[in-house]
Amino acid sequence: MALQIKNGIVVDPKNGISGEKMDIFIKDGKIVEEVKKNCRVIDATGKLVVAGGIDLHAHIAGCKINTGRAMRPEEMRFVRRKSNGLRAAVGRTLLTSPAIGYEYAKMGYTTAVDPATPSLYVIHTHEELDSIPIIDKATLPLFGNWHQVMRYSADKDIEKLKSFVAWVLERTKGYGVKLVNPGGVEAWMYGGNVHTLDDAVPGFGVTPREIITSLIAAVEELNLPHSAHIHCNNLGMPGNYETTMETIKLAKGFENRDRQVLHVTHVQFNAYTGSSWRDIGSGAEEIAKLVNRIESVTIDMGQPIFGHATTMTADCPWQFELHKLAKAKWCNRDIELETGGGIVPYVYRAKNAVNSVQWATGLELGLLVDADKIAISTDYPNGGPFNSYPYIATLLMSKKFRDEEMKKAHPYIEKATSLPSIDAERTIEDIVKMTRVTPARVLGMKNKGHLGTGADGDVAVYDINPMDYNSSNFQAILKALKNPLYTIKSGEIVVKDGDVVSEVWGRTYWVDVRDKTTTELIERDLEEYFNYYTVNRENYGVEERWLQNPLRVMAG
Amino acid sequence: MVDVIVITGRTTEQGVSIDEKLTDEYTKAVALCEMNEEDMKAINVKEGDRVKVKTDSGEVVLFAKKAVIKDLELPEGVVFIPMGPYANQVVGRSNGSGTPQFKGIRGSVEATHENIKPVEELLKVVK
């Protein structure tokens, strides 16, 4: 049945609508001009109507989060409210698959992208994505430490690299190219790491700089919908903002009319000044200036939330450091010739100076970077739970709320960050950009992040009037963002008054660029390479028919 | 009678017949008590004779089998029973972890003339 969302105040920046009273119609899962009959009507008089939210970076599926669940029963004892007939949902910050779908819907989000899957484990990633109700999803395979990638990068053989990327995306039903600490994870296999863009990767001679630029070149020549997506080298280390700035500058050599050429993720974790934990500070201001200046780069926040978190990343050497620093349990997985991964529980403490700097740094980025260049994220579950996005948005929207929250943080942030001196407040339109428009553009998902005709019928209705709200009344903002009046997925009402009322099943996006290149180029390399895998080439990867609801995107 | 530590575990023969448990091959593969030669001498049994293994959790009659080749194979005072319904007659519950302790169970072995029970009898099928 069709749906009419009546009399809402629509904020749809992509289509130039910033707070107009209008009706939105959805038919067959898509936004349409108008539906005349057989239409269910939702009254949204005076309420904010926006597109469904998009999370471009959250570890929601695959062997990493699942190992995290298994190692942390203490995370799983939190029982979430559920409606009759739906699945039980448990988890504090680590959530079960049903809980992930429900919690996204409960804050008006309808799409989320898993940003890091080891290709060898991709069947698992898709099984979990297929077990997450409601939202649309996609996954990005990891490339930055793959032997094949490092070899082609060392040879500067972009043609072969393109062929390899296309082959991997098809085999994994992946959506884009992810790099994590390029070169560093291979070095970790013998206990090392790389520390600058120009360190040679042991055994390959190639540098992180070469790996990054080669992969950007390959992605651009293939014209993938999403750019290269990078977790920079030196994550977590004091002074790492310099490496991040250098990495950002690598985008300068490339151009793309439709989108960025490099997405730098969870920048907060890579934005520290200082030389040790004693003099760590925020490099957010400088990074923000650079990002605002360079057309072809976008970022997301990686905002930490005070409280429990579970760090999980392919950045194995960093995870080992964190295991030692936090004296916490540690899972590691070295993945043959491809990548690795590590998991360490963590607690961000407001009373801790370093954690407070991290918290402030994320917010600085959120306030200083142009709203069309930054997306809200917590790097779930690294910085904390994704369902704290309403909290983050409210912090960005209300100076008063920030002042309240800053009182809880360690006073060291006065010295080490510029957050206390920032008076800016984000508008609702900014927040809509940071949670809808920007992530959709970063991901190259043209039917998402807006409410124009033909867009996906994913809509959220919040109990707040964008033309008439008081930023000092932050409780009201927070309450409105946390409890959407409606979340609509593909035209179906899935949330009403903040509660999940029904379940639909979203699609999994993947990108097919095989027609842009030919596997013949790398045929012999693959044959040789599979001698060293423990899985046969015929058994490597995932077939489209195994996925519940795949959506193939042809690039170009 | 000798005091022993009982360990249970997989064997190739047990694995090969695992999907055909209602056959003589399976019974032959699992109704065994592998022992050190010295222990066999001590209770005066030869390969193929019957022995009774007793622990706090129960008892079971099995065929004695000499642990082969080297003297290191099974040390004196340790017996091995292939995993299966016979071994489980002498296995108790868990140490607190929820997983039963299938190895390292204190018990004893003695010669016996009692018969090896068929599996059905071990189950004491009451239904």
Place this chain on the structure above:
Amino acid sequence: MRNAICTFCGNACDDIEFDGFVGKNLCPLGEAKFSAKQRIEGPVVNGERVSYEEAIDRAVEILVNAKRPLLYGFASTVNEAIRLGVILAEKLGGIYDQCSSVCHAPSTLAMIEEGIPGGTLGQAKNRADVVVFWGCNPVEAHPRHPSRYSVMAKGFLTKGRQYRHVIVVDVRKTATAYLATEFYQVKPGYDYAIFSALRSIINGHEDAVPDEVGGVSREKLKEFADILVNGKYGVIFYGLGLTHTRGSDRSVENLVKLVQTLNRHTRYIIQPMRGHFNVVGASAVAAWEAGYEYAIDFSRGHSRFFPSEFTAVEALIRRDCDAALIIASDPAAHFPKRAVERLTEIPVIQIDPHPNITTLIADIVIPSALVGIEAEGTIYRMDGIPLRVKKFKETEYWSDYEILKLMLDKVIRLKGE
């Protein structure tokens, strides 16, 4: 069929050639698995042949009326069926437990305490110059492990057997010990102490180690520690020799701590030698659907994890379940006597391709298609690597997935949710 996946052990060898009758590249265990053998002929309720639908109806009736039904098994079926099993347990307010709880569940408990510094089997093949087998005997339990992944495997960086130091630690000289460079024989139940002793030595506290620990002299232990620390990339495989014996979870935890220590000097990973071909899937699916890997009680409508009470063995011995659905497993053969006794007292429903000892005590028996031959789906190898097992033979038998799907549909209808 080329590159078929063997559905016996956790090796999940994926290079099997099978023409429907004869297989190539199979070990003796795989060969037995792939050879024709006795099948359950059709669904049976209390000794009477019935249709699938009727057997499922009767089974659902028992399960819905139970106060706490136990759903157990799952290690020898595919993830798609396991997922339905977890959801079924949730809807029934019962227990989900799987074969891990009688094998490597202590490894999960150790991981909960300290994590697992692990890796794929390919890391052993491609990089390892030290390979340790602790309380495991792959020659008999995972026959192709040494040649495919560990001892003799020709890897990218480690080219073969002569570049590897192979160490076996066990209470008896197993067949695997004959492949070793070094064999350390330990007294049963002393693994925990030996891990602590090795940690003490590596941490520079030799003085805390007595002359002999668990049957191994201090000198031998020092030599052992030396070999470990001097490896460039080491892999420690361990098995039921640790998880089934005194200390179980604590021993594995102490091994993890040893590996944490070793990683401060060089690189090491550990890998449990998982038994059934999809016991890892039976853990993983439950984790993403319910938050825990095994021993999950849903009696309150949501998942709770109490391994010392809700593993199948404990729930049976504690008389804490009043009906059982057994899928792709044979608890009557593999559970301690007291648990089996309880199983004979309550209604038991079995789903399995082959008659086994549980069949003798089951009230309802529902035959299923053979996974990896007559039914396809996803499984996880012992290192968690997912593989898709294939269907290459038509059959009249329903798959586990189809049986559980109909059960779940009926349960949801009856419960009115």
Place this chain on the structure above:
Amino acid sequence: MASKPVAGYGGVIILLVMKPRVDFEVNVEAEITPELAAKPFEEIKQFKVYYGNRLVPLEELFEIEKKGDDEILILEGDFSRVKWIGKSMEKGEVVIKGDIGAHCGAFMKGGKITVEGNADDWLGAEMEGGEIAVRGNTGNLVACPYWGNLKGMKGGRITVYGNAGNYIGEKMCGGEIEIRGDAGDFVGTEMKDGKITIHGNCGYVGGDMKGGEIFIGGSFEVVPAFIKTDDGFIGDVNVKGKGKVKALK
């Protein structure tokens, strides 16, 4: 019989007496504390407990007699299949005149529990205060933290007059445990503070112990990561621990 005052409680009038009325088909999870005894009788009878996956009123499973308003709970008969008695209790008293099931006194903060028979696993798990005394034996995991939690017993006192099973006082941070008989394996693993006394024999003691004291009367196995001192052992060296393991004098 239920009406007789309990010896040792002279002067106090007894309050809520419960007896199982059926042979349980599955175990019962009854999260009840002495505070229940002070509630109106109708409310008590209707108090809901888990009987497998059913929530049932207390009176369906137990005979109940109320004789006053004091916060004392008397459990008569076989409660070995009733779990979570005294969970998180803060005050008052529970007397179990028979065996008791798992998790008895878990998260206890105050008050007193007396078990005249045997106790099952997880006795006084993560206990913070109060007192538990068991006349018979206990199962495994006495005063341990639940899986994944970082702290075990923090305060209070547990006395077991019989034997105890494996895993005692893991990650213990305070309080006292005394076992008059023998104990199983793994006493005081990762213990940080507090005191454990075992009068009889036990298995491994003190693995990864950071602090606290363990006294043992009988035989035991110290983990090979302790330095011998004049009056016992100190360790665990692998965690730079200062825990003490000594013979009970």
